[in-house]
Amino acid sequence: MSPQYFDTFGTRVLSGRAFNESDTATSTKVFIISQATAKGLFGNEDPIGRRLAQAEGENVRWGEVVGIVRDVQSVISDPSPVIFQVYQPMAQEPRPQNEIAVRTNGVAPIAVVESIRTTMAQLDPDLPVRKLQPADTTILRANYQEAVLRDMLTAFALLGLGLASLGIYGIIARTMAQRAGEFAIRLALGAAVRDLSRLVHISGVKLALLGSAFGLLGAVGIARLLASANPNMRMNSVPVLVGATLLLMAIALIASWIPARRAGKVDAMSLLRAE
Numbered sequence: 001m002s003p004q005y006f007d008t009f010g011t012r013v014l015s016g017r018a019f020n021e022s023d024t025a026t027s028t029k030v031f032i033i034s035q036a037t038a039k040g041l042f043g044n045e046d047p048i049g050r051r052l053a054q055a056e057g058e059n060v061r062w063g064e065v066v067g068i069v070r071d072v073q074s075v076i077s078d079p080s081p082v083i084f085q086v087y088q089p090m091a092q093e094p095r096p097q098n099e100i101a102v103r104t105n106g107v108a109p110i111a112v113v114e115s116i117r118t119t120m121a122q123l124d125p126d127l128p129v130r131k132l133q134p135a136d137t138t139i140l141r142a143n144y145q146e147a148v149l150r151d152m153l154t155a156f157a158l159l160g161l162g163l164a165s166l167g168i169y170g171i172i173a174r175t176m177a178q179r180a181g182e183f184a185i186r187l188a189l190g191a192a193v194r195d196l197s198r199l200v201h202i203s204g205v206k207l208a209l210l211g212s213a214f215g216l217l218g219a220v221g222i223a224r225l226l227a228s229a230n231p232n233m234r235m236n237s238v239p240v241l242v243g244a245t246l247l248l249m250a251i252a253l254i255a256s257w258i259p260a261r262r263a264g265k266v267d268a269m270s271l272l273r274a275e
Contacts, residue, residue, distance in 0.1 A: 001032075001087050006069060008103045016048045016067030023089040029054075029063030030092070034071045034085035041084075052086070063088075101135075109134035153226070161244055165251045168211060172204045172255035197257075204256025205249075212245050219244075 003019045006012075014035065023030055031052050038047045047065045054061045071085065090098070100120075104112055113132050120129045131138075140147065183196055219241060 002090055005087070005101075008101050009072075010103075011072055012070045014068045014070060015046075016065070018067055018069075019087075019089045024091045025094075027092075029061060030066045030089065031063045032067040032069055032087040033065055034069055036071050037084040037086060038068050100129075109136075161247070164215070164248060168208065168248055168252050169255040172207055172252055173258065175203075175207070201253065201256050204252050208249050208252030211252075212248060215248070216241065216245065 001019055003021060003023075006018050013032075016032070019030070019032065033041075033047065033052075041047065041052075042050060047068065050065050051062050052065060054063060069087070100116075102109075102112065102116060110133075113134075117129055117132055120127060183200075186196060186199075
């Protein structure tokens with residue numbers, strides 16, 4: 001990590017210091033650790049000034065903890081995320097391949113890609129610069145498979161909601177149509193139209209509530225099953241479940257209201273003769 005790493009990525013230093021120009025290959029080896037690392041290794045004690053060992057085979061190198069930063073989440077949707085995070089200065093841990101990050105202000109990141117590539121070529125024409133792209137593009141490409149799965153699940157969910165809506169409407173409307181003879185008898189015996197409408201609505205709401213209860217149980221079960229395979233995808237959104245339930249309830253009320261309206265206008269004597 002370079003001295004400007006945490007400022008570039010917006011990672012807040014909670015305690016101690018960030019890397020600086022004095023952290024060189026000949027100076028004392030230093031580490032910066034995350035909150036979770038500090039809590040896991042040192043508990044409630046202050047880790048600043050404590051020492052950590054970096055083991056590479058039989059070679060063990062000790063270094064000093066000089067700072068604590070906030071925990072960060074990886075851009076990759078990993079079912080087994082790394083909790084402990086340790087940072088080292090680039091000057092003390094050189095590697096053949098490195099990544100550069102540029103923070104823009106007031107300009108779109110894509111607009112500075114070519115200028116960065118040109119600057120790097122001027123510094124070293126033999127140094128290849130690959131995958132120079134905005135951070136949002138990097139995140140999207142890293143989670144491409146999860147995005148495809150999300151879109152597929154969304155499409156299936158919408159299809160299922162549409163089929164459920166059509167099924168609820170059809171079942172309730174057909175059930176009420178089959179009770180037309182009963183409605184005619186009630187009207188002939190002196191029942192008021194509003195009483196008939198209330199009866200139809202109550203029957204429809206009971207059917208809708210029963211179906212919604214079974215549907216919610218099934219949705220929770222399937223959500224847990226999918227979440228076990230994709231722990232980083234949110235499968236149990238309460239607003240989505242509530243919204244879908246309210247939509248199906250509204251469709252059930254409409255399916256009940258139409259037969260109730262027709263029942264109020266029916267000619268009881270003609271319907272009874274037909275029966």
